[in-house]
Amino acid sequence: MKKTILSLVSMLLLVCFINHSAQAQLKRFSIGPFVEVGFPTGDFGDTHNTGYGIGLGADVKLIAGLTAVGSVSYFHFPGKTIPAPGGNYEVKSANVIPVRLGLRYKLVSILYVKLEGGTANFTGDYNNGVGGLIAPGVGIRLLGLDVEAKYEAWFHDKTHGFFGLKAGYNF
Template identity: 85%
Template sequence: MKKILLPFVSMLLLLCVINQSAQAQLKRFSIGPFVEVGFPTGDFGDTHNTGYGIGLGADLKLVAGLTAVGSVSYFRFPGKTVSTPTGNYDVKSANVIPIRLGLRYNLISLLYVKVEGGTANFTGDYNNGVGALVAPGIGIRLLGLDVEAKYEAWFHDKTHGFFGLKAGYNF
């Protein structure tokens, strides 16, 4: 985990510094870090606790009110101990790298709706492999601060769905 996190954070800081110098030349593009929390629902909620993630997002303004968005993150949902009639067992943690692309539309100057799709790369011992994802959401963006509420579903063998809150800052 530490071997992955240190290069990821270093790259994130480097991209933020590069973006700051490019801001004067490229006003239609922004990039920045974010954190998110996910509250699992359905069967996923029966086997996993609240998850946390960190990532890097970018957006590119297309036309009035419409923006192309993308992000990559690392999400971890710790497993629970599940009781069955035959005994208890521990569920492995879900470690996932979601890669999302989508569109955001500003309803008014601060309020937006967004829909993203992409892949969910499951790593580690739990449900290893790649699945699809969809993530509709609604949010507020004030200057560089971005706060979003969303529902995200990952489709790999079964649906792994959760309600999420995401907060970030775009440079």
């Protein structure tokens, strides 16, 4: 009888341990760093070169397939030298701190679509001030690795748009 009770208690403890470990694997919150590159389009592409950024993103799972996302980053787009009558014109670099909030929806196991909005804080000598932003994207997320292709537009005096690639790791 003692062996039966001991076996039953051991089995119950093992099931509880496995269940706890499985819940730890299915965490609802993650945070991690990312890097991104932006290829300016339109008038922004006429005045600025390819930009690079670094940031920190976080997400919280809401319901099946839907996740709330947020990020803050620093982006640098070097200015171009534009030929002009009487000499060349140096466009100042664009340094921007975008703060984004949005939703991500998982289409299939690793493929998702995302829509973010927020503010773009222009710093430095180029176009100081705060503007709005919108950033739709599509990506894949496998374990903690997250790779996304997106279009992002900043609205401040005029539209500053770019196609971007973003890669990060979430813990």
